[in-house]
Amino acid sequence: MKKALFLVLTVTVGLVACGEYSQVPNYKQGNYQGKSDVRPWEGEKFAGNKQAWENALRARNQGQTEYNRIK
Amino acid sequence: MLYHIFKNGWEDKAYIDARVFGLDKVKAEVMTWTPERVQDVTGIPEAEVLRIAEMLAKNKPSTVVWCMGQTQHTVGNANVRAMCILQLVLGNVGVSGGGTNIFRGHDNVQGATDVGPNPDSLPAYYGLAAGSWKHWCKVWGVDYEWVKSQFASQAMMEKSGITVSRWIDGVLEKNEAIDQDSNLRAVVYWGMAPNSQTRGLEMVEAMKKLDLLVVIDPYPSATAAMAAMMRKDGVYLLPACTQFETSGSRTASNRSIQWGEKVIEPLFESKPDHTLMYAFAKKFGFEKELCKNIKVNKDKQGWDEPEIEDILREINRGAWTIGYTGQSPERLKLHMKNMHTFDVKTLRANGGPCDGDYFGLPWPCYGTPELKHPGTPNLYDTSKHVMDGGGNFRANFGVERDGVSLLAADGSASKGAALQMGYPEFDHVLLKKLGWWDDLTEDEKKAAEGKNWKTDLSGGIQRVVLKVYGCHPFGNARARALVWNFPDPVPLHREPMYSPRPDLVDKYPQPDDKKVFWRLPTLYKSLQTKVRDISKEYPLIMTSGRLVEYEGGGDETRSNPWLAELQQEMFCEVNPRDANNAGFRNNDFMWVETPTKGRMKVRAQVTERVAPGTVFLPFHFAGWWQGKDMLEYYPEGAAPIVRGESVNQGTTYGYDSVTMMQETKTTLCRVTKA
Amino acid sequence: MARMKFLCDTERCIECNGCVTACKNENETPWGVNRRRVVTVNDGVPGERSVSVACMHCSDAPCMAVCPTDCFYKTEEGVVLHNKDACIGCGYCFFACPFGAPQFPNGPAAFGARGKMDKCTFCAGGPEENGSKAEFEKYGRNRLAEGKLPLCAEMCSTKALLAGDAPVISDIYRERVMRRGKAGEAWGWNTAYGKPEQAAPAAKEAAK
Numbered sequence: 001m002k003k004a005l006f007l008v009l010t011v012t013v014g015l016v017a018c019g020e021y022s023q024v025p026n027y028k029q030g031n032y033q034g035k036s037d038v039r040p041w042e043g044e045k046f047a048g049n050k051q052a053w054e055n056a057l058r059a060r061n062q063g064q065t066e067y068n069r070i071k
Numbered sequence: 072m073l074y075h076i077f078k079n080g081w082e083d084k085a086y087i088d089a090r091v092f093g094l095d096k097v098k099a100e101v102m103t104w105t106p107e108r109v110q111d112v113t114g115i116p117e118a119e120v121l122r123i124a125e126m127l128a129k130n131k132p133s134t135v136v137w138c139m140g141q142t143q144h145t146v147g148n149a150n151v152r153a154m155c156i157l158q159l160v161l162g163n164v165g166v167s168g169g170g171t172n173i174f175r176g177h178d179n180v181q182g183a184t185d186v187g188p189n190p191d192s193l194p195a196y197y198g199l200a201a202g203s204w205k206h207w208c209k210v211w212g213v214d215y216e217w218v219k220s221q222f223a224s225q226a227m228m229e230k231s232g233i234t235v236s237r238w239i240d241g242v243l244e245k246n247e248a249i250d251q252d253s254n255l256r257a258v259v260y261w262g263m264a265p266n267s268q269t270r271g272l273e274m275v276e277a278m279k280k281l282d283l284l285v286v287i288d289p290y291p292s293a294t295a296a297m298a299a300m301m302r303k304d305g306v307y308l309l310p311a312c313t314q315f316e317t318s319g320s321r322t323a324s325n326r327s328i329q330w331g332e333k334v335i336e337p338l339f340e341s342k343p344d345h346t347l348m349y350a351f352a353k354k355f356g357f358e359k360e361l362c363k364n365i366k367v368n369k370d371k372q373g374w375d376e377p378e379i380e381d382i383l384r385e386i387n388r389g390a391w392t393i394g395y396t397g398q399s400p401e402r403l404k405l406h407m408k409n410m411h412t413f414d415v416k417t418l419r420a421n422g423g424p425c426d427g428d429y430f431g432l433p434w435p436c437y438g439t440p441e442l443k444h445p446g447t448p449n450l451y452d453t454s455k456h457v458m459d460g461g462g463n464f465r466a467n468f469g470v471e472r473d474g475v476s477l478l479a480a481d482g483s484a485s486k487g488a489a490l491q492m493g494y495p496e497f498d499h500v501l502l503k504k505l506g507w508w509d510d511l512t513e514d515e516k517k518a519a520e521g522k523n524w525k526t527d528l529s530g531g532i533q534r535v536v537l538k539v540y541g542c543h544p545f546g547n548a549r550a551r552a553l554v555w556n557f558p559d560p561v562p563l564h565r566e567p568m569y570s571p572r573p574d575l576v577d578k579y580p581q582p583d584d585k586k587v588f589w590r591l592p593t594l595y596k597s598l599q600t601k602v603r604d605i606s607k608e609y610p611l612i613m614t615s616g617r618l619v620e621y622e623g624g625g626d627e628t629r630s631n632p633w634l635a636e637l638q639q640e641m642f643c644e645v646n647p648r649d650a651n652n653a654g655f656r657n658n659d660f661m662w663v664e665t666p667t668k669g670r671m672k673v674r675a676q677v678t679e680r681v682a683p684g685t686v687f688l689p690f691h692f693a694g695w696w697q698g699k700d701m702l703e704y705y706p707e708g709a710a711p712i713v714r715g716e717s718v719n720q721g722t723t724y725g726y727d728s729v730t731m732m733q734e735t736k737t738t739l740c741r742v743t744k745a
Numbered sequence: 746m747a748r749m750k751f752l753c754d755t756e757r758c759i760e761c762n763g764c765v766t767a768c769k770n771e772n773e774t775p776w777g778v779n780r781r782r783v784v785t786v787n788d789g790v791p792g793e794r795s796v797s798v799a800c801m802h803c804s805d806a807p808c809m810a811v812c813p814t815d816c817f818y819k820t821e822e823g824v825v826l827h828n829k830d831a832c833i834g835c836g837y838c839f840f841a842c843p844f845g846a847p848q849f850p851n852g853p854a855a856f857g858a859r860g861k862m863d864k865c866t867f868c869a870g871g872p873e874e875n876g877s878k879a880e881f882e883k884y885g886r887n888r889l890a891e892g893k894l895p896l897c898a899e900m901c902s903t904k905a906l907l908a909g910d911a912p913v914i915s916d917i918y919r920e921r922v923m924r925r926g927k928a929g930e931a932w933g934w935n936t937a938y939g940k941p942e943q944a945a946p947a948a949k950e951a952a953k
Contacts, residue, residue: 031815032815032816032817032818032828033815034815034816034818034828034830034831034872035828035830035872035873036872037818037820037826037871037872038874038875039820039821040820040822040869040875040887040889040890041890042875042890043874043875043876043887043890043891044875044876045876045890045891045892046890046892052892053892054747056892056893057747057889057892057893057894057909057910058910058913060892060893060894060899060909061894061909061910061913061914062913063899064894064898064899064904064907064908064909064914064917065904065917065920066904067920067924069415619760619761619762620762632769632776633766633769633770634766636769636776636777636779637762637765637766678788678789679788679789679790680788680789681789
């Protein structure tokens with residue numbers, strides 16, 4: 001019986017390892033139930049314009065590589 | 072390192088032949104420093120010295136950077152000259168990426184130095200001779216005779232004063248031993264930390280003896296607390312505002328200048344320095360003379376505030392020696408507004424309103440602002456035209472010495488110069504001889520008659536020499552490897568005052584004592600001989616220096632909670648070996664005791680950062696005295712968050728033989744568990 | 746779009762603590778609460794390296810898993826945030842976190858007296874209105890909502906500390922590695938698991 005259970009478990013675990021799965025786990029138990037937060041582009045500055053926010057952030061991201069300055 | 076460079080023929084022979092004077096004498100001394108001798112004195116093995124020498128020689132250009140580690144020794148002047156000679160020998164001076172870079176410790180130290188707080192010079196390194204006074208009187212628009220009448224005598228007016236490192240001796244020394252009429256009776260601490268100066272135990276005695284002590288600072292600072300420990304009256308605190316509460320120009324280590332704007336109005340009752348200066352002048356009755364060319368406005372509380380732009384314009388009108396003349400407030404403000412037009416690699420504006428300028432117009436930025444000199448990014452660089460920021464070594468010491476020419480060799484002038492040879496500095500006589508006089512306008516001729524490149528207030532001589540003929544106003548000479556007017560013309564090793572090695576004291580002694588040196592008797596050999604064997608009692612080498620968290624004496628930065636949290640206690644770095652021998656562990660309290668009888672209770676930081684036999688202490692701390700917290704001596708609510716022992720209670724006597732710089736970097740101590 | 750990450754290039758970190766000070770300044774955290782710290786390994790010996798550490802905004806965050814009040818949530822950008830109103834100061838997250846990120850204003854006090862947990866928010870505030878005073882007082886500045894990156898990284902003088910979209914900052918880092926010819930010596934596969942030649946005997950052992 002024990003042996004069978006062990007086999008079943010290894011097979012299942014083995015199969016699971018082959019599949020693609022999300023890297024961000026979803027915490028089912030409990031779940032966040034506090035205040036809901038808005039998304040960063042939904043504040044005063046970008047007023048929901050996600051594209052503008054992404055552009056602003058992209059520029060900031062690129063500002064961190066000084067190689068851009070000498071290209 | 073020079074030994075290995077000469078031995079392997081790595082020196083830049085063509086450069087030395089054309090642009091350096093007196094290297095043969097230096098070489099003779101260098102070649103006596105065999106690797107064995109170097110290892111005996113410095114402890115550094117041959118392989119290490121050779122490795123670094125080779126790295127420098129084979130990777131050109133290379134630069135050498137230092138701060139106070141080279142200068143704060145009795146042989147500081149020799150140390151810095153040795154470094155400059157190293158770079159000259161490698162041909163690394165006057166090339167982009169080369170040179171010697173001596174970093175300043177604070178915002179605008181360079182600017183402060185340029186306007187002349189040193190007791191041996193008027194602003195812009197003009198010296199104190201009568202001619203220098205007359206030049207500046209003309210710039211200030213005041214009568215020379217009137218200025219003279221403010222001094223006890225002309226001799227006092229032209230005699231170098233007491234340096235800040237020695238003010239305590241100006242107070243404590245016997246009156247007949249000092250070279251001025253009276254001892255110092257009043258001292259003003261203006262943005263200066265007492266705990267950055269050596270011999271703290273004697274300093275509080277000097278503070279006790281003074282008639283008057285004034286502290287001008289954003290914080291009451293350790294000065295106030297030290298004085299309060301010794302006396303109940305005669306100490307005045309004047310609140311000065313910070314750089315964020317006023318505007319003005321600031322000069323960086325690379326001689327470039329930035330314009331800072333006021334961020335907030337001065338807090339509480341604080342005032343900017345120039346307002347306080349004007350208030351004093353008014354009280355003393357010479358405010359008209361102080362601000363002859365400077366507009367005076369009322370600030371919001373009705374105080375008189377001299378206009379900061381006008382102050383810079385006055386500096387521009389007088390500081391011809393170092394080319395502090397082209398950086399008008401208008402040009403600097405234009406640079407700040409158009410920062411984005413400057414190339415981040417060359418620092419040169421590429422198009423735009425500042426086209427061709429180097430950022431911040433690093434001095435020398437010769438001529439009037441109208442000449443549009445772009446500033447000099449690297450000193451002595453002959454690969455560029457002088458109007459492009461090029462240059463060469465200065466002819467400041469005559470044209471020949473002992474039959475050898477001091478001027479640069481033919482063909483080694485800056486790019487495009489009309490004179491492709493060494494030449495002396497320019498004055499009205501030389502200009503006439505060369506037939507360049509008629510390039511001056513009639514007005515310039517009037518102003519330049521009888522003047523030279525640094526006293527001609529019209530800037531005509533500089534304009535013609537630079538713009539028309541592409542020459543350098545201060546001439547084109549050789550760099551001096553041999554400085555004949557210094558006590559040691561060739562830089563020599565001399566053991567520090569307090570040496571751990573009596574045998575080396577015998578071999579490399581200090582020079583004889585000086586009777587009068589910057590107005591004070593100064594001990595060298597007699598003291599060194601007296602303490603020759605003191606390392607038996609105080610076996611460890613004690614050195615001091617800076618931390619990244621704090622700045623200077625630390626009164627401002629230790630009052631800032633975000634910085635103070637990072638370094639909450641004064642500590643001493645000790646090698647595990649010495650800590651184990653003394654019987655304390657990391658983070659224990661320990662005592663550091665020095666020959667001055669200074670006793671400092673600090674946290675032990677047991678670390679491999681220091682070698683066995685050496686301890687390191689940071690100098691930013693104050694507010695503890697011989698193991699006791701001085702909290703009660705600070706004005707209520709004004710004490711810094713973090714207080715600790717000041718290392719300079721324990722630092723010993725010892726001064727550089729040229730500059731009078733204090734010897735903080737090496738003395739002796741012993742450590743015990745507290 | 747973005748998945749926000751920090752990356753500290755230990756070959757560049759000079760232990761100046763500029764990031765720590767920038768963080769304290771921007772978020773006005775009290776004395777004793779350090780959302781970011783610089784850790785130095787092999788201090789004072791050749792090969793010494795420093796690394797700036799804060800909340801790593803884990804993909805699978807242990808703090809989230811252990812929190813008894815489920816006060817944590819993860820934003821679309823992968824930033825781990827928490828709701829201080831729900832925090833009971835139990836300290837479980839502190840024990841769970843491998844980076845020591847959770848901080849407590851009252852220090853190591855007894856359960857319930859520690860105060861509400863505070864940690865790096867990737868300068869993204871918390872579940873209050875973006876940019877509001879309430880948000881600033883509880884969680885610090887919300888720079889992300891201003892279209893900016895965390896101040897620690899943006900102020901890093903050597904650009905050792907990078908912050909931003911994971912693929913972008915890994916590209917920046919990768920380009921650096923290519924240019925200087927080496928990766929980090931303080932962290933990474935070789936440091937964690939030994940160099941290949943060191944790994945070989947162990948692997949052989951395992952194979953037996």
